[in-house]
Amino acid sequence: MIIHSFFKNPLLICILFLSLISCGGGDDDGPIPDPPDPTPLPRSAQDVIDDFNALNFNVGTNDVQLESLVEGIFWNFRLIVPEGATAANQRPLVVRLHGAAQSGSTTAHQSTACLVEPAFEGKDVFILSPNSNGMLWYEQANIVQILALMDLVTSNLNVDEDKVVMTGYSDGGNGSWFYAQYYQDLISAAIPMATSYNTANNAGEINKINVPLYVIHGSEDELFPLDITEGFVDESKDAGSDITFVIADGLVHNEPCDYQDELDKAVDWLYNDIW
Template sequence: MIRIKHFLIYLLVTTAFLSCSNNDDSDTDNTRTFADLQADFSALTFNPGVNDVTLLDFNNFTWNFRVVMPDVDFTDNNRPLIVTLHGYSGGAANAHQFTDCYAEPGFEALDAIILSPNGGDQQWFEPYNQEMVLNLTVLAKQYLPVDGSKVVVNGYSDGGNGAWFFSETHPELYSAGIPMASAYGSYEPDGEARVIPIPVYVIHGENDTLFPLENTQEWVDDTILSGSDVTLVVATGLTHTEPCEYTSYLQDAATWLEAEVW
């Protein structure tokens, strides 16, 4: 089912690209297009530091997200883009605003642009969230000083599952995935683990009781046997409910990106 959902949303995003300039009914049709999103996003001003933004999507619902801009000279200096996905929040309006917990300090050495969307009370592979994450990634690559070869999807808990999902399904957008405290498994009908087509750096707490380490280890072993490039790092002594304590492990992941991926 996840694969089918991905296919439908990919068609939607692709259609938006192909048809946004050919909508002859724009005066009578209330449906927004990708061109509308482009215009709105391109008109935004992003200052160094935290920028909290709301955009209208294709159906006039709101996308709430945060963009953290490094304080650097962007002249001939496009930066990595980190798309970071929060854990399940039950629909908390500020779930995307906890970038100072681990994402900002974890990726600080990269001087990266950090994009943190709010997934509401849905999981990240649900169609609405797929549409938001994919389109925001594309818009950031178009209108922000992003190095398109250095785009990473990261997340914690349900966000970690999202990082796995987008790593598996959208290698054309992301160069690496960094799931944390995740529970994922993607298998073919014959039981063989699917290949994740981009490098993945997995961080998992030793004492995670919600998503036990042995389950993640089993999935990692299976997908490596299928040909995936996956590194699993165990966070000694850490549980599932202390995401901010994973910062040093995320800093090691940033080093991995520079040393082995880019």
């Protein structure tokens, strides 16, 4: 399980403590002030697990706030729970990363009625949709959030861990690429949409991604030009990655719900070719 090893890894958790210490001048003309309260310790992994298990998830849509490893810092997410999920009938998990990650919208994770819910209607899947908290999906704080939430859901609910897909649009699509590239053991497929993600690592090397991807891009995307995205895809394919690349004729960037038909086809690919 991710969370137990993940929370113990100091390279993955970066918590900054700010302590303010003031010293008096040495005059003996008044009482010695009480020392400041000590900086509170971070919450433990078990604290987070216990709080998650105390939540009451109903079948259908659950909008949740969970206190993170840092006291007073919360993860906000939507979890859609299917009917009939049991230990003997585990269901797939769809991790959906919203677009406009840096907008700071406090409700962006609730926009699942566009694309992801219709695409998986009738499939009886869990849908996990976190809020980016105004940061890109591959920034450190969101890596912590994503890894923790995925482990909490897969470890404590009736999820089929062999059937986990990550999808997203724009910034969320870039995030889908990122987790497919660097956390390949956590998902079985990724469906990025309207993206511009360079798979070269810091050394400029392009390595094979072992997770199959179904990449969808609008031919008229004015934010992420098609030729740039197609170039990134071709480079990754040349490195051995299994990528189905679909050009959505006439689609622009700022109309994400227009991608519905293409995402429906991607879900067919997922069920027919991957799961």
